[in-house]
Amino acid sequence: MKIYIAGHRGMVGSAIWRNLEKSDNNNLIGRTSKELDLKDQKAVNDFIESEKPDVIIDAAARVGGILANNEYPYQFLMENMLIQNNLINASVNNKIKKFIFLGSSCIYPKMAPQPLREEHLLTGPLEPTNEWYAIAKISGVKATESVRKQYGYDYVSLMPTNLYGPYDNFDLKTSHVLPAMIRKFHEAKLNGNKNVSLWGTGSPKREFLHVDDLAKAVRFALENELPENLYNVGYGSDLSIKELAELIQKITDHKGRIDWDPSKPDGTPRKWMDSSKLRNNGWKPSIELEDGIRATYSWFLDNVDQIKEVKINN
Ligand SMILES: NC(=O)C1=CN([C@@H]2O[C@H](COP(=O)(O)OP(=O)(O)OC[C@H]3O[C@@H](n4cnc5c(N)ncnc54)[C@H](OP(=O)(O)O)[C@@H]3O)[C@@H](O)[C@H]2O)C=CC1
Numbered sequence: 001m002k003i004y005i006a007g008h009r010g011m012v013g014s015a016i017w018r019n020l021e022k023s024d025n026n027n028l029i030g031r032t033s034k035e036l037d038l039k040d041q042k043a044v045n046d047f048i049e050s051e052k053p054d055v056i057i058d059a060a061a062r063v064g065g066i067l068a069n070n071e072y073p074y075q076f077l078m079e080n081m082l083i084q085n086n087l088i089n090a091s092v093n094n095k096i097k098k099f100i101f102l103g104s105s106c107i108y109p110k111m112a113p114q115p116l117r118e119e120h121l122l123t124g125p126l127e128p129t130n131e132w133y134a135i136a137k138i139s140g141v142k143a144t145e146s147v148r149k150q151y152g153y154d155y156v157s158l159m160p161t162n163l164y165g166p167y168d169n170f171d172l173k174t175s176h177v178l179p180a181m182i183r184k185f186h187e188a189k190l191n192g193n194k195n196v197s198l199w200g201t202g203s204p205k206r207e208f209l210h211v212d213d214l215a216k217a218v219r220f221a222l223e224n225e226l227p228e229n230l231y232n233v234g235y236g237s238d239l240s241i242k243e244l245a246e247l248i249q250k251i252t253d254h255k256g257r258i259d260w261d262p263s264k265p266d267g268t269p270r271k272w273m274d275s276s277k278l279r280n281n282g283w284k285p286s287i288e289l290e291d292g293i294r295a296t297y298s299w300f301l302d303n304v305d306q307i308k309e310v311k312i313n314n
């Protein structure tokens with residue numbers, strides 16, 4: 001099966017690639033953003049027309065943590081709409097019958113009941129710090145739903161919770177909380193256990209799934225024709241940002257004070273997902289949070305000189 005993984009060098013795309021390359025009947029193709037800018041509709045259509053993959057997995061996007069989302073609303077809205085719309089449109093134009101779209105748990109309303117279920121979509125206002133990214137992702141979910149409804153193609157949208165693992169973004173301005181904490185505690189330890197400054201109050205709660213478990217969910221959606229359009233992909237339990245900080249402080253063996261900077265946004269108070277729809281179809285995560293963070297920290301130590309730092313030029 002010829003599978004095009006868009007964003008194959010990212011944290012998620014590379015995990016999907018690692019997972020799928022184990023099966024020798026898969027012919028995987030990928031292009032870097034320099035080789036193929038997915039914001040360019042003609043270039044995307046020409047590429048899909050010439051390659052004619054059997055399946056497209058969209059793991060390409062403008063991605064970042066709470067501060068990046070809040071500071072670059074235009075890039076997070078427009079780049080993500082351009083990327084996903086060009087890929088989905090080119091797929092429909094070229095009659096590609098299977099497409100897996102990756103959204104995010106932020107598509108759900110800020111104050112939706114917890115745990116979040118797929119039917120909570122569009123039932124209330126979004127979290128202001130990432131409503132731009134969320135609107136783009138929601139339109140992607142609706143795009144796959146419209147293709148299923150009108151053309152009967154097997155297009156599916158997976159909504160992962162916060163993800164972590166190897167090849168994450170460790171830039172302290174644009175990254176998510178977990179990689180930022182790994183880097184901050186590690187560097188503070190090396191600098192004589194200096195105090196570590198973290199954002200917000202530490203009270204929000206987040207759910208974290210290792211990216212290899214997400215890759216298993218993508219393989220599951222690839223190998224099965226799922227009956228519906230939208231599926232949550234969560235770990236099952238969550239913890240407070242403060243608890244996460246204490247866990248990562250223990251794992252990195254940092255000894256010192258943690259300071260909280262309330263001038264930075266907390267974001268959504270909680271976004272714990274109910275993933276029973278996908279679990280009932282046969283997928284479940286297997287990497288426990290502490291084990292996953294320890295593995296990620298050792299990967300970080302082995303690659304500390306070449307870690308990815310995503311900058312955003314507006
Ligand atoms: N990280 C997380 O916590 C979560 C991520 N997701 C979703 O998973 C997907 C991947 O996220 P993640 O792996 O973390 O992100 P990364 O930033 O690690 O990877 C993003 C990838 O997208 C590619 N890309 C970005 N812009 C373009 C462009 N204009 N043209 C071509 N390629 C482009 C990049 O390619 P290149 O490297 O070649 O520049 C990169 O490989 C996204 O859809 C994201 O919304 C969902 C929930 C949580």
Ligand SMILES: C[C@H]1O[C@H](OP(=O)(O)OP(=O)(O)OC[C@H]2O[C@@H](n3cnc4c(=O)[nH]c(N)nc43)[C@H](O)[C@@H]2O)[C@@H](O)[C@@H](O)C1=O
Nearest residue numbers: 064065066104106130175176177180198199200265266267
């Ligand atoms: C995946 C998900 O990711 C984003 O939403 P988010 O989960 O709110 O983002 P985050 O991981 O950056 O923050 C989580 C919490 O952690 C706190 N926090 C403390 N200290 C640091 C810190 O040093 N860095 C960061 N980034 N956060 C910190 C921070 O203040 C917040 O309370 C959006 O992309 C959203 O669209 C989305 O999909």
